[in-house]
Amino acid sequence: MTFPAPLRGVVPPVLTPLTPTGEVDTASLRRLTEHLVGAGVHGLFLLGSSGEAAYLTDAQRRTALKTAVAGAAGRVPVLAGVIETTTARVLDRAADAVRAGADALVATAPFYTRTHPVEIADHFRRVRAGAGVPLLAYDIPAAVHTKLPRDVVLGLAADGTLAGLKDSSGDEGSLRRLLVDPRRRAPGFSVLTGSELTVDGALLAGADGVVPGLGNVDAHGYVRLYEAAAAGDWAGARAEQDRLAALFSLTEAGDPARMGASSSALGAFKAAARLLGLIDCAATAAPQVPLDDTAVAHVRARLVTAGLL
Amino acid sequence: MTFPAPLRGVVPPVLTPLTPTGEVDTASLRRLTEHLVGAGVHGLFLLGSSGEAAYLTDAQRRTALKTAVAGAAGRVPVLAGVIETTTARVLDRAADAVRAGADALVATAPFYTRTHPVEIADHFRRVRAGAGVPLLAYDIPAAVHTKLPRDVVLGLAADGTLAGLKDSSGDEGSLRRLLVDPRRRAPGFSVLTGSELTVDGALLAGADGVVPGLGNVDAHGYVRLYEAAAAGDWAGARAEQDRLAALFSLTEAGDPARMGASSSALGAFKAAARLLGLIDCAATAAPQVPLDDTAVAHVRARLVTAGLL
Amino acid sequence: MTFPAPLRGVVPPVLTPLTPTGEVDTASLRRLTEHLVGAGVHGLFLLGSSGEAAYLTDAQRRTALKTAVAGAAGRVPVLAGVIETTTARVLDRAADAVRAGADALVATAPFYTRTHPVEIADHFRRVRAGAGVPLLAYDIPAAVHTKLPRDVVLGLAADGTLAGLKDSSGDEGSLRRLLVDPRRRAPGFSVLTGSELTVDGALLAGADGVVPGLGNVDAHGYVRLYEAAAAGDWAGARAEQDRLAALFSLTEAGDPARMGASSSALGAFKAAARLLGLIDCAATAAPQVPLDDTAVAHVRARLVTAGLL
C-alpha cells in the first residue's frame, strides 16, 4: 500500500507470540493482528522492542513480518524494525523486510560501536538509499545508548531521507523543541511518540501519533485517546491516558531480584494478551525469565482494575 | 506567610544577579523580584540551579535569600534551595534559610556520595524534622545523578514529610505514573514540574504548577500559560508553550567548544534579563565562561522573535 | 587444533582489511595473519571490536574467519567473536563460526535489550551448550553497557561453561578481585585483559595474557612484553609497555569534531598497518569517517617515534 505521508494515529509495536518451544506462533500473531486492526489502529510496527526483535533470529523476524503483512492485508501500513548494529547489517535486514512486504522501515543509530552525529546522518542516508522504501528513525537511547541529535533528525527530514521519527527517548522537552522547529514541517514527515504514558501531552504538542507497547493490551484505549485528542477533547484524552498510565503498572509484575526489566515488561504484556485471549502462550524468548504465577496474578488484577477483564 | 497547601502556579527559580566583581547585586535582585511578583507569579524559588546556588558561598546565599524575602514582602511565598551533599550539611543550610525568612525549603537526595532509597527517605525525614518548615523534594538527576524513586516520594508525601515535589528529572512518564497514584492526593502535596518546555502537558496531566528557569525572561508568558490551562483553554496553553519553547533556544547562545551548558544557559538567561532591563549586569559566577558579543546578539535575536524586545 | 587450557599469551584482535569498495580483502588479511603468527603471537581473535565485527555482514564475517583459519593453519588457535544482541542470534553466529573452523568463541552479555545477572548466566550456558566449542566471555561495557558481574563469571568458570574471560572493561580493580578469587583457579580457565595500556600490571597480577588492538601495529612489542613478564623481568616489561602506551596516541589521529572514536582508532590502526605494509588499503566500514591526510601524517609520526618506521 502507499505509505501515508505523514503517518498519523496509533501504531502498536506488535508482540511476537511464541510457542512453548520458542518458535513464532503465526496463528496467534495473525489473531493479534486482526484484533489490532479491528480496534482501529492506524498501522502496525513489527520487530520493535515490544516485538522482541533483539531476541529473534533473522528467520524468525522474516516469519513474523510476513505473517503480519498477510494479516494486515493492505488495510493498514506495516512498518518493520531493522534492528542491527551498523549500516551494512541494517541493509541486509532491510532487504529481508522489503521482500517480506514491509511498507516502511524503522532503524536506529549505530549501536554497540561508538558513533558520532556525522556518522549517524550518513548511516540513515545509506539505509534510505539502499532500502528503497520510506524510513523512520528510531530514537531509543535506553537500547542504543545515544540520543539522536535533534539537528540530525530535522536535517534528514528536510532533505527527504526520513519519513518520520519514532521517539522513544522519553525526553519530552527535546521532542517539544523538535516539534516547534520549522523543519519539522517537512512534507510528509511524521512524528510518533513511543512514550505511552504521556500521549495526551504529546498530541497536544503536535505529535502525529503514538507507538504504544501497552497498545497490545488495550488498543481500544489508545484509539479512544487518539480520537479524543483529534477532536480537541483534552479532558477526555487525559482521562483515557490516566487510566492507561495506571494500567501500565502491570509491567512491574516480575521480581527485580530475579529478572530484568525486559523480562518483566514483555512477560507482562504477553501474559495480559494471553489472559485476554489474544495469543495462546505467554512465553518470551530466552534468556528472558518467565513470569511466575504470582506475577501473572498481578497482571490479571491490573486488567480487572482497568475494566479489561 | 502561611505556606499554601498545596502550592499552585508559577514559581520561577529566581536568578541571582551579580555585580561585575562577583558580589550579589541586591538592587537588581530586588528589581527582578518586584518584576516577577508584578507579573503574577505564585511564589519565588531562590537558590536553585537557575539561581546559581552551586556557585554561591553561604554568605552570598543568605544575602540573596534575605533580599528576596524582603522583596516578596509576604505577597507570595519564598522557597529556598538548600543544596548540599548530605543531611547534616543540608541542615546547616536549612537553619540559615529559616533565619533568612524562607517559607519552605527545597532539598535534593544526597549527592557526591553513593546513596540508596532507604537512605534518601531517612535523609528527607531528618531534614524535615530538623528544619521545622515545609519541605519539597527536588528531583534533578542531571545534578544529583540519582533519580528520586517514585515510591520514596509518594511514601514521604503520604506520611507528611514532604509538602511537594519539584520534578526536574525530565522523565515525564515517571511523573505521570506519580500523578495517577492515589498517594499523590496526600493533603497539601504539591507537584511542580521543572520541565519548562512541556508545561501544558504537565498541567493537563494534573501537575499543580511549574518552576521555569525561562520564567526569569518571560514571566508573563508562563503566567498566561498557567491561566489558560487553569481555564481549560488547552489550545491557548499550547500556543503559549510553543512560543516559549522556541524562545528557549536562547540557552544555546554559547559556543560548546568554549564553555559548558551551565555557562551558556545561565549566561543567556542573565543576558536576556539585562537586555530587558531587569538586572544591571549579566555576569555569572566563576568558573563559568562569560558570553561574548556574538552570543549576546543570539540572545537578543530570540527576544525580538518572541516579541519581548 | 586442541584449544589450550588455559590459553596464554598474546592474542591480537585481528583487523579486517577491506578493499576500497568495502569488501573483505582476503589477501591482506592472509598477509596480516602471517605477520602476526610470525611475530610469535599465541592465538588470533577474529571478529572483535578491532575486527569491526559490528560493521560486517554475516557473509563478511564468515569470509574473514575462514581466511584467518586457513592462514593460521593450526599453528595457533583461532577465536571468533559472535557479536549479537541475544542468545538465539548468537547461536546462529556460533554455528557459522564453528563451520568456518573457529577453535573457540567469544560472546558478550545480551545487549540492546535490558538484561540481568540471572539472564546473563543463562545466556552463556545456552550458548556454550549449543555451540559445542570452548566459550570465552567478553566483558566490554563500552559496547554492551553492562559490566559482567564477577560472581557470574566465576560461577561459569567453576561449572565449566566458560573457558576464559576477555576483560575489556577497563576496571582493573574488579579484575584484581577476580584474579585473587579461588574460583579463578578453575581448570583451564584463562583470563585475558583487553586493556592494552596496562598489560605489565595485569600480568604481574596473574592474568594469562592480553588481547591488544595495538598488537595489529606492533605485535613484536606485545610479544616482548609478554615474554619479559613471563621471565619475571618486570622492568623490561614496564619499559616495553611504556613505549606501547606512547604509541597508542596514534588512535587520536582523527578530529573529534568530525568523527567518532571508532572511526579514529580503527582508522589509525588500519592506516598504521598500511604504512607498515601489512595491508593494502586502510578503508574502514561505513558509516565510519575515513582519516584525512593530516590524520595519517599523525599516525606516521607516531610510528616513527616508536621505531617502527
Added chain:
Amino acid sequence: MTFPAPLRGVVPPVLTPLTPTGEVDTASLRRLTEHLVGAGVHGLFLLGSSGEAAYLTDAQRRTALKTAVAGAAGRVPVLAGVIETTTARVLDRAADAVRAGADALVATAPFYTRTHPVEIADHFRRVRAGAGVPLLAYDIPAAVHTKLPRDVVLGLAADGTLAGLKDSSGDEGSLRRLLVDPRRRAPGFSVLTGSELTVDGALLAGADGVVPGLGNVDAHGYVRLYEAAAAGDWAGARAEQDRLAALFSLTEAGDPARMGASSSALGAFKAAARLLGLIDCAATAAPQVPLDDTAVAHVRARLVTAGLL
C-alpha cells in the same frame, strides 16, 4: 612543614571517627593518626571520601583536620580535602583548611553543576591562587561525574598550578597515558593512585604513591607493598597486593537491599578499625545505614583471614 615535591609513598585517606551521637571523636582520631604514622605512612589525607567529607558539617571538618594536624605534629604532611561544588565555595573551605594547618589541599572539578574542560582549568587556577598552599587535583568520577581530562591535568602540572593528582578514576589506561606523557615530569608533580587494588601495577608504571581507604585497616600492609615496589621486589609487592585485594571484600559486608555502597564500605572500614582497637565506635554519619551484627561478623572474618585479628 615543607610539602614534599613530589609527595611519595602511602597517604591514607583517614577515617573520621564519630561518637555514638555523631560528633567527631577526637580521641579516636588522635589514636588512629598515631597508629598510621607509627606504621610508616608518608602523609595523611583528611576529609576525603573515606573521611566522610561529604557528610561532615564545616565545623566537623575543621575539628577533624585540626585534630589530625596536631596528631601528625609535623612528622608527615597533612593534606585536606576541600570538597565543594564550585570555586567560591572551595575557596571558603580552603581558607578553613589553611587556618587549621593543612600542608596541601585536594580539590575536585566542579560538581552538581555541568562543567567543561575550560572551566575546570580555570577552577583549579583560581583555587590555587586563592589558597596559597600546594594543590592536588582529585579525579573521582564516581562522585563528581566528570573525568578530569588528561590534557587539563598535565597542563596544570606544567604551569605549576598543581602539585599532584590523586587518581581515583579507576581508569588505569588513562593513568598510564598520563604517566608516559613528558609533561608528567613537571618538577615536584606527584601522581598518587586511589585505586587500592592495583597499587603494584600503578607503582610499576611509575606512580609516586597511593591513597588507600583500606590503609585505615592495614596500613602496615600498604607500607610493605610500597617498600617492596621501591626495592624492585615486584613478586613481593604482588603478594602483598593480593592479600590486600582479598581483604577488600570486607567492604561488601552490608546488604545491598538495605543500604548503599558508601554505608557498606565506610561502615566496614570503621567496623574493622574498631575491631582492631584503633577507634572506639564504628558509627557512620547519617543517613548512612549502620552495619548489623551479621555484617560486622563478615568484617571480623575477613580480618582473621588476612591475619590481622
